[in-house]
Each structure stands twice: as structure tokens, then as C-alpha cells.
Amino acid sequence: MRVVVAPDSFGGTLSASAAAAAIARGWNEAAPGDDVVSMPLADGGTGFLDVLHTALGGTVHTLTVTGPLGEPVEGSWLQVGDTAYVESASACGLQHVPRPDRTPSVARAATTRGVGELLVAARDAGVAEIVVGLGGSATTDGGAGMLAVLGAVAVDADGSPLPDGGASLRRCVRLDGPVDLGGARLVAAADVDNPLLGTHGAAAVFGPQKGADDVAVADLDAALAVFADVLAAALGTDVRDEQGAGAAGGMGAALLALGASRVSGAGLVRELVGLDAALDDIAGDGAGLAVTGEGSFDWQSLRGKLVTTVARAAADRGVPCLVLAGQVSVGRREAAAAGVDAAWSVADDAGGVEASMADPSGTLTALAARVARQWSH
Template identity: 35%
Template sequence: MKILIAPNSMKGSLNAFDFADVLAKAFQQVSPDFEIHQVPVADGGDFTGEVLARRLNAEEVAVTVTGPLEAPVNAKYAVTGETAIIEMADASGMKLVERSALNPFIASSYGTGELMADAIQKGCKKIYLAIGGSATVDGGVGMLEALGFRFLDESGKQLKACGKILNQIVRVEKPTKQAKVTLKIICDVDNPLLGKSGAAAVFGPQKGATQEMVTALEKGLEKWAGLLEEDSGKSLRNIKGAGAAGGMSVPLIAFYDAEIVPGADFVLDQLGLKEEVQWADIVITGEGKIDGQTLNNKAPYAVAQMARAYGKPVFAIGGKTEPEASGAFDGIYSLVNGAMSLDEAMARASDLLFQFGLEFAKTIRCLSGAGQEK
């Protein structure tokens, strides 16, 4: 029996690699006759950079950059050939800020721009930029500032880039020598920049915004989009995914050779998952929560769609599952079935997954006749 284990990360507990390792260990304990391939996946959210970097044998580059609230952070990106793989969350992510300190008014994407500038300085001509998990709603102005752009108000005064200045910008000064670089912006949502489904309304509160901040950020993003559209001659505000990461992709599309790519489809293609699915008899995927949001082409859903295209049974494992997701898989399984707090479940994720894996592997062994329990 050929088993393909292709999970996404369980946010806050197990990354995709550990998820795959634990499940593979359980299957191997039940029967040595299981043949297992592990292909951790991602969709633009947490750990996307690491998933791509490992698969592409990219070399890690460590850089100290400016965090979302100005404190220095130790970040990294990876390079393969002339391509840099950058995860925004490593430099400008919510994981770098205490929840009580989150504030999209003052948070800046400057550190992500520093990673990009470092990669460009080292000769990279292409950037894969995963934008999930950001702490910012600054329309990418912090990133642009790190790349040499300047923002001026109506009096000609230079503004320090962060979310609260968006409504004050009247002119953008570009660097005298702007780097020529191609960007693939890896995104796991399709929210537009503005409106009730936009960057401020949907993601602002997750990043610490009050209702007053949401209103101000919405106005700022609308003005910022107008400036960029006038400067570039491109229609930007209605692009699918433009609302991700606080509008991070909008100035990149305006000023660079950049495009937003659906995260799961792009990553799975880079991983060569199609060939792995064709090899497998059974496909197993999963993430922290399997629910209606999973069906918005999150990584497990994309894995399931590919598996079904080749007639392969596909099962999903989540810390928690909801019935609305069941139709996308041949079975969905929750690791938590009794009374248990979220904190306890996350702390025990590895053990819960291993114990589930043992029982699931026994079921598969019985159906396939693979080996005997050790």
C-alpha cells in the first residue's frame, strides 16, 4: 500500500514537516509494508517559505531586519539560483508581536522590504513572496520605503511609512534606480483591497484594529489605491487577493513585474504533487481546522481536488473538523473528540496525531492486507 502524506501546518502546534513525520512514524509502527512518501504542503500561509525552500533545495540566508513594531528581529529567506523565497511573516508577522501589542496603525512591512532588498542586492531576479500571517495593514508602504521609495504629504514633508499615514500621502518619490525583479505573490485568500471583504474590515481586527482604526485604514487604503492607479495606469483595487497582508501586493503590482498567484495551486505545482498523487494508493492531508474555510482552495482542499482527479481516495485530519467540509474528502477526522481545551489540544498535538495515526493505519492495513502489527 502506497501512502502519500501531504499535510499543511497545524497553526500554533505542528508545522507541516512534523505533521508528516508523526503520521509516517505511526504508519510504520503498524506495518513495515506501508510505502510512504511525505510531501508537506502550504498555500501562502504559515510555513510556505520553508516548504518551498526545502523542496527546491534553496540555501538559507539569515538577516536581522526591522520587525513590525520597529524592534529588530532575526529573519531569514532562501535562495535557489536567481530566485529568492521570502515569507513575509518571518519579518513582519503577527507571530513576532504579543497579541496585546498588535496595532496595524503603527505596524510596518519595512522588514519584508529589507529581506527583498537584501535578495536583490545578492543578485536575485525573481522573488516568491508568501504573504500570509502579516501584522500589517500598511498597503505595503513600509516595504516600499525599505526599497528606496519616499512618501510626501501635502506640505512636502516625508512621512514615516506605516498604516496610519496612508490617508496623508499625496506624492510618491521612486528610487533613482529601481531594481528589475519579477515577483510571484503567493496568497491564500481572494479578498479584494476595499469594502466589507477587504483588508481593513476583515483582517484589521485580527491584527488589533479597533472599529475606529478599521474606518481610518479603509479610507487610507482607498486613497492609496487611487494614487497608485493614477501613477501606474493599472486597475488595482478589485484584484482578487489584493486585500491580503494589508494590501501588500498592490504597490508591487503597480511598480514591479508582479502578480498574485493562488497559493495552494502554485505551491503544489512547485512541489510536483501531481506525480506523487499518481504514485499513491491513498492520500492523507490535513491542517489545524478542517471547515468551510478549507474549501476556499486551502492546501488540503487543493490536495483533495488533485487526488480525486486521479481517482485516489483522500482523507483529511484536523485538530478540529466541521461537517461542511466533509464532501471534499473521502473522510475527515478530528484529533479532539472529548472535552479538551484548545491550549491543551495544541500542546498535545503530536501525541494526539500519533495515537490517531496508529488506529487509522490499522484500519488501512485491514483493508489492504498490508503486513501485521509489530
């Protein structure tokens, strides 16, 4: 049997490369005669740069930038020819905010300034195109921090620059200064298709995982609504309802307002890494299988994230697709509609979340071996 192993990262526990290695190791232990191809993927969020660098080569540039809480962090971008790939999560990702620090006040104040600093570095290198991977952010500032670094500063009625963070945008009246991208084209590689505002928007859907309680979510959504008006007035286009505007805490809205073209982050990586060719190779003889996975296979996964991108690509070729995830909350019917034949939870298999988190690689390997014994033929 030929098996393509193409997972995303598992939250903060395993990178996509480590997850692929663990799954492949377990599969090979249980079914040593199978031909297993590891193809770690990413959807625009954490791991975007690592996966693309492995597939495309190029030069990784690492620099100290402003983190989501204003502290210095190491951010990176990848140069391949005249294209720059920026992983926004490297500058403003949730990994920079320890779980105990994810509070409503932090959710209100987190900034995307570091992403702007990465864009400036790419711009100054003279690239023709900048692809921004969106996802995994700790921020809900609508990209205001990023815009400020690029030259367009959010100000209040007195003309004073607003403090960092999404909550202060409620007092925003305009953007002062033009954005300078040096003529580079922008591409927003979004991991989700959420709009900016409302029940499916940046604050409501993603705010809680960043520390926002119900009051903070309402405050941030109202502030982003004000900022959407400011963006429309300053940049000439209203993007609040566009798909992907809510990605990365609304950074997608700022990029779209700047004229960025939106692509699926997972779809872009799928193309650049060569997933389709790998699936073509195993399709047609009934002896091919795709295995993907992520930290939590939940309803957000069904809104354009990587596992469903892999599943649909496999389904298009008549290749069964399995999901091995840290936790699974998607029902069988919903999973089947997304092209997933079966899904397993590492936590369930290991006897609980704590057990799986204590040895994420080992428990994923054990689960892969158990699944291989069921599916290999």
C-alpha cells in the same frame, strides 16, 4: 495501502515538517503495512521557505530586518539559481507579535518594512526573479512599508513621510520616488484570493486576527481605499479588485501594482515539491489516499489555501482526501465540494483545545492513528 501525507503548518504550534512527521508516525503505528510518503507543504505563508529549501536545496540567507512593530527580527530568503524566494511572514509575521500584544493600536501600526529589506537583499544579489510568499502577516499597511524601503515613500499633503502602519495611509497623497528592483521580475505567491477592500478585503477578513476591533477594521479599510487611489496614480494600474490584492494585509496590492504576476502559493509549492507526481503514483488502483491538514480548517481554507489545493489535486485523480486539523468548522457539504472526503479535529479528539495545545504533536499522532484504523485497508 499507499498514503501521501501533505499538510501545511499548524498555526504557531507545528511546522509543516513536524505535522507531517506526527501524522506519518500515527499512521505507521496503526497501519504498519501501509506505504506512507511524507510531503510537507506550504501556501506562501509561514513555512514557505523551509518547505522549498527541503525540496529544492539552494542557499538560505538570513539577515536582521525590521519587524512588524519596528523591532529587529531575523528574516530569510532562499536563493535557487537566479531565483529568490522571500517568505514575507519571516519579516512581518504574526509570530513576531505575542497574542496579548495583538491590539487595535498594534494592528494600525504594524509595518512591512522588513519585507522590503529582504527584497533589497535579493535584488542586490542580482537575481532575475523574486517570488514573494504572502500570508501569515501581522500587518495591514497595503505594502507601504515595503514600498518605502524600495524607494517609493508614502507622504502626506506637506510632503512628509507618513508614520508606519496602515492607519496613517488615510493621509497619503502620493508616493515619492521610484521603486528600484534592479530589473528583477516579481511573482506574488498568495495564499488567498481576497480583494483589497470591503467585506472580503484585507482589513475586514484578516484584521481581527491581528488585533483590530470593528473601529480599527473600518479605519484600516478606509485608509487602504485612499492608498489604492495613490497606487493607481503612481504606478498606473488599479489593483484593488484583483484576486490576491488583499493578501498579507494588502501587500499583495502593492506587488500587483508593481507588475507582479500572481500565482497560487499552494499551487506553486505543489508544483515545485512534486505533489502531482506523488499523487499520480498512488492513483488508479483504489489503494491510494491523501492526508492533509492545517491549524484551522475553516471557511478561509476554501479560498485557495493549501488543504483545498491538495484535496482538488487528489480528487482530479480519484484519490480520497482526508483533513486532520487543529479545529474544524467547515461543514460536510462544503468540505465535499472542495474535494475533502472527511475531516477530523485534533481538539475534539483530544478533549478540548487546551489539551491539544499542551501536546500538539502527540495529539495529532493519536488522531492520525485513529483515522488510519478506520481508513487503512
